[in-house]
Amino acid sequence: MIVMSREYDLKPAPSDEGASAIATGKSLINRRQFLSYGFNTVSGVLAASLGVLGFASLLLPPAGSGGGDLAAKYWAKGREDEAWYGPMHEQVMKKSDFVAEAAKSSTGTSGASGVWNGVPIIVTYVDHSKNAGSPVSNGKARFQFMDGYDGTGKYVGHFEDLSDADPRLLPNENLVMIFGRCTHLCCIPGWQLVSNDYTEDTWTPGGGDDGGTKLFCICHSSRFDPTALEMNTNTNRSNGSKFRYAGIRRSGGPAPVGLPIIPIAMNGDFIEGLPDYVDWYTYCD
Numbered sequence: 145m146i147v148m149s150r151e152y153d154l155k156p157a158p159s160d161e162g163a164s165a166i167a168t169g170k171s172l173i174n175r176r177q178f179l180s181y182g183f184n185t186v187s188g189v190l191a192a193s194l195g196v197l198g199f200a201s202l203l204l205p206p207a208g209s210g211g212g213d214l215a216a217k218y219w220a221k222g223r224e225d226e227a228w229y230g231p232m233h234e235q236v237m238k239k240s241d242f243v244a245e246a247a248k249s250s251t252g253t254s255g256a257s258g259v260w261n262g263v264p265i266i267v268t269y270v271d272h273s274k275n276a277g278s279p280v281s282n283g284k285a286r287f288q289f290m291d292g293y294d295g296t297g298k299y300v301g302h303f304e305d306l307s308d309a310d311p312r313l314l315p316n317e318n319l320v321m322i323f324g325r326c327t328h329l330c331c332i333p334g335w336q337l338v339s340n341d342y343t344e345d346t347w348t349p350g351g352g353d354d355g356g357t358k359l360f361c362i363c364h365s366s367r368f369d370p371t372a373l374e375m376n377t378n379t380n381r382s383n384g385s386k387f388r389y390a391g392i393r394r395s396g397g398p399a400p401v402g403l404p405i406i407p408i409a410m411n412g413d414f415i416e417g418l419p420d421y422v423d424w425y426t427y428c429d
């Protein structure tokens with residue numbers, strides 16, 4: 145049985161006027177407050193360590209149109225002329241954009257960095273519906289539901305142990321969204337942010353470190369396979385409590401475990417995140 149806490153201990157950002165209650169000593173916020181403060185408190189916290197990426201600008205109203213308050217938005221600051229989603233920087237993510245980009249891929253995948261409620265995310269599209277019935281030897285990517293092992297190698301459970309309890313954790317419309325903070329030292333991994341053997345447009349089954357199509361953290365070269373979905377465990381940095389989560393597999397590098405999933409819902413063509421698992425994003429300050 146999964147026990148979900150209703151309040152989440154997030155480090156306050158003293159400069160955020162909206163977080164005054166938190167700054168005066170109340171450090172626990174609930175899900176509604178998380179949404180209200182998402183573009184203030186949480187992005188303010190992130191701005192301290194992510195200033196180079198210009199997260200302060202997230203305090204501005206997002207550009208683009210469509211989608212609700214929970215909409216995921218592209219983030220391509222500094223890569224506007226380079227990333228395929230560069231021209232859509234700060235616009236709401238649309239499934240059709242990912243499908244069109246995946247059609248150019250030999251593996252049937254596409255991915256993009258973004259922001260959701262003030263936190264960094266990465267959304268990956270995998271043409272699972274089309275590829276799942278074909279032999280894995282053809283290199284066409286598909287989702288894999290897998291056993292999970294913690295940083296010590298101990299078995300912790302299977303992805304479906306969690307997705308059976310909450311099917312919203314399953315890929316929705318061939319899309320998976322994850323919280324974009326590395327479990328090593330909290331840098332932001334990227335989708336083909338750099339070009340190397342790990343990020344090239346190739347795919348192999350098993351969630352191993354061979355093949356490409358990996359999310360890559362440029363800080364210390366951790367790799368994550370967005371097609372390999374597992375259960376794992378991590379620690380709330382504020383209070384030390386352990387939590388189980390559904391995530392994508394860490395395939396290599398110093399990161400101890402993989403990155404947690406943010407379940408999504410479709411609003412027409414727009415991609416929206418669900419705020420049900422905020423406690424999964426507490427392993428960074």
Ligand code: FES
Nearest residue numbers: 326328329361364
């Ligand atoms: S912070 Fe990602 S590999 Fe070190």
